[in-house]
Amino acid sequence: MSFQNSACNIYIDSDPGDTDRKTSLQATCNNDQGTGITSQIKLDEALGNQDGRFSWNGQNFSNTARNVRLGMEGKREPVLHAELQDDSGEYRESEARLGEHVGNIDGQLRWNS
Template sequence: MGFHKSSMDIQLKNNHVLSAYCRRPTGEATYSELDLNRFLGTKKGRFAWSAENFADNAAGVDLRLEGPTHEPILHAQLNDGTGGCREDKVNLADCIKNEDGHLRYMDCF
């Protein structure tokens, strides 16, 4: 289950730090942050999990909660390595979970 289903006040700070209040099994919520630059990078103008430092190659970074289930979608213009930019997006819920009130990256691909 994606972290967004058990978290609230989901935000992006400094274009690369995901923050949220994550519900624990006891019902209480704790504040948690996760630096996406540690797990998310780019390859040829596309987001890439298990890479690093996507923010170094990104402009117009924006986190939006989309669709009926409020999926956390990260949008950005990414350097494609040839001097151009390409718009891409990634669903953060694919690889980030709420583990006992803490945002955690999980190998997903």
């Protein structure tokens, strides 16, 4: 199930880090009892950059990204937007639909299997 249907306060947080940049998705997710719990998931654990395009089952997209931002489109669908560096060093706009890959399991953001 797409997490956004049982979550609010959805946003991304970027950590510049000492050597690697990291981006996390954060939200207040309802658990099975309906209580809101703050949860986060590290997007760089499953999202990479392949020649300037987001790539699921990749890693560390943040290291070659700029202007990373989250938009809510359509019926509250969270879409990650960024300019990603391609193999020639140029940046191009890319997007990843987070609701297709992230779920809410009892108040915790988790990768959909």
